[in-house]
Amino acid sequence: MDWSDGFIAGDWGTTNRRAYRIDASGKCVDEFEDNKGVLAVAAGGFPAAVAEIRQRLGDLPLLLAGMIGSNRGWKEAPYVAAPAGLDELAKGLVWAGKREAIVPGVSYLKNHRADVMRGEEVQLLGAVASGQVGEGLVSHPGTHNKWVTLRDGKITGFRTVMTGELFGLLKEHSILSDLLQGPVEPNDIFKEAARFAIFHEALPAELFTVRARVLLGQAKAEDAPSYASGLLIGTDVRIGLSLPTSAQIAVVGRPELTRLYAAAIAEARRDAVELDGEQCFLAGIHEIAKRIEA
Amino acid sequence: MDWSDGFIAGDWGTTNRRAYRIDASGKCVDEFEDNKGVLAVAAGGFPAAVAEIRQRLGDLPLLLAGMIGSNRGWKEAPYVAAPAGLDELAKGLVWAGKREAIVPGVSYLKNHRADVMRGEEVQLLGAVASGQVGEGLVSHPGTHNKWVTLRDGKITGFRTVMTGELFGLLKEHSILSDLLQGPVEPNDIFKEAARFAIFHEALPAELFTVRARVLLGQAKAEDAPSYASGLLIGTDVRIGLSLPTSAQIAVVGRPELTRLYAAAIAEARRDAVELDGEQCFLAGIHEIAKRIEA
Numbered sequence: 001m002d003w004s005d006g007f008i009a010g011d012w013g014t015t016n017r018r019a020y021r022i023d024a025s026g027k028c029v030d031e032f033e034d035n036k037g038v039l040a041v042a043a044g045g046f047p048a049a050v051a052e053i054r055q056r057l058g059d060l061p062l063l064l065a066g067m068i069g070s071n072r073g074w075k076e077a078p079y080v081a082a083p084a085g086l087d088e089l090a091k092g093l094v095w096a097g098k099r100e101a102i103v104p105g106v107s108y109l110k111n112h113r114a115d116v117m118r119g120e121e122v123q124l125l126g127a128v129a130s131g132q133v134g135e136g137l138v139s140h141p142g143t144h145n146k147w148v149t150l151r152d153g154k155i156t157g158f159r160t161v162m163t164g165e166l167f168g169l170l171k172e173h174s175i176l177s178d179l180l181q182g183p184v185e186p187n188d189i190f191k192e193a194a195r196f197a198i199f200h201e202a203l204p205a206e207l208f209t210v211r212a213r214v215l216l217g218q219a220k221a222e223d224a225p226s227y228a229s230g231l232l233i234g235t236d237v238r239i240g241l242s243l244p245t246s247a248q249i250a251v252v253g254r255p256e257l258t259r260l261y262a263a264a265i266a267e268a269r270r271d272a273v274e275l276d277g278e279q280c281f282l283a284g285i286h287e288i289a290k291r292i293e294a
Numbered sequence: 295m296d297w298s299d300g301f302i303a304g305d306w307g308t309t310n311r312r313a314y315r316i317d318a319s320g321k322c323v324d325e326f327e328d329n330k331g332v333l334a335v336a337a338g339g340f341p342a343a344v345a346e347i348r349q350r351l352g353d354l355p356l357l358l359a360g361m362i363g364s365n366r367g368w369k370e371a372p373y374v375a376a377p378a379g380l381d382e383l384a385k386g387l388v389w390a391g392k393r394e395a396i397v398p399g400v401s402y403l404k405n406h407r408a409d410v411m412r413g414e415e416v417q418l419l420g421a422v423a424s425g426q427v428g429e430g431l432v433s434h435p436g437t438h439n440k441w442v443t444l445r446d447g448k449i450t451g452f453r454t455v456m457t458g459e460l461f462g463l464l465k466e467h468s469i470l471s472d473l474l475q476g477p478v479e480p481n482d483i484f485k486e487a488a489r490f491a492i493f494h495e496a497l498p499a500e501l502f503t504v505r506a507r508v509l510l511g512q513a514k515a516e517d518a519p520s521y522a523s524g525l526l527i528g529t530d531v532r533i534g535l536s537l538p539t540s541a542q543i544a545v546v547g548r549p550e551l552t553r554l555y556a557a558a559i560a561e562a563r564r565d566a567v568e569l570d571g572e573q574c575f576l577a578g579i580h581e582i583a584k585r586i587e588a
Contacts, residue, residue: 114506208454212408
């Protein structure tokens, strides 16, 4: 199998996909993003969706990560149990064709706790491989934030918090909907709410105060999105900091989210460093590709 | 004004309304329920919607409670500040017509905490007036559960928890949706989840385990609704029991909800007594009507 001329890396999620052409030196030389996420592809439609990627980026081998490997995706890639590093991911690759490999997700079971991730593992281990993260605690915000403990280059445990999805549900469908349409900023209102949520619990009660504060003239309607986001992300940080932690906490993901998490982590009087998730993905997927060639 | 021949009591909420004909002795002699909640009535449509009630139950004075008095209702009845009892509600009545009175909601402000209720106050004070509840803590589950402290026949403080709405959002629109369609029962699974949530916090993380447990073979899909409900109601009980409490906790509302809350409260090793919300409403609205006649 010839991966030495380069390959196409795909980060194929539920609602979006990003594809990158990686040259022989490991550099990304072309890319595109569209909204053909897993849910937008009909059953049996994946070969055509993959052909389209090659049409745009070249006739190269494909290495795909994310929900493309779920039971709603192209071919299921069973979870690899934590502790899991790049070697374990490479060993767990599932081949959808002769030149199409899918990276498995990672599962975590401890006592009664069960958790899964799919897609974030490449970014997290890419951050390690590129020397940006050592041991310790990493946050990966998104629809579902993942708090991940890393040791010896492996994911040793993690916890998922449904923060992004809950904010979306409240914004789209709840009694708070009309108040949550504006932008979220890591401003003083956000920080006040985050601080409150970090040091006091009671999320499903505090969320209702978003409306009550406005009704009773205690808060301005335009501050509601940042306040609600602060409550949710502060609660998330509270949960994350209950895990074994490190002096510095890395936050890996899209910059518009990592800045919010970094601001909330600062309210917990901890240091956060923001890393770009896309760069971490490219580092991680390249490491996995190298292990195929070996 | 002649209320001595009886009156029509209305519990007019966001999505439903219930109307009762009360005779001169205070007995309910006729009633109906339909889905003409406040949101189903167009602006300017309330006189017709009220006429329809009289057509069905008789040409009597009307005393209405609930969201009908909100800014989305017929005529806004400004909140009465806690502490508030039946006298304060009667003094705060707003007249939409010569024979149509609307009961105000109750607001609560303390330090930075802001909260409001509209509709529950009649049931809660009715439970007191009928001797079913004395001092102490009362839960009123619904779309938004209210934990209410009562003293000297007044609502002295309260806290709203968005439990019912969150369960609805998760059931209708979330990644857990397919798992949450079945019935919720106060069974062992529910109690296990409630106990966990009462003694550990982390709701937005535990909710994700509902899916992960099934994916990893740790739980049966058909148990997911009771498990998720137990997590939500257990968290709610945890918040409620942080308020000044009483030996026995009354739970006022619809029987299908009060039984779940009573089961969760028992897991916190506290006694709960279930009261039928409709009977409490009738007791409370009759007491307010008597104060109009006086």
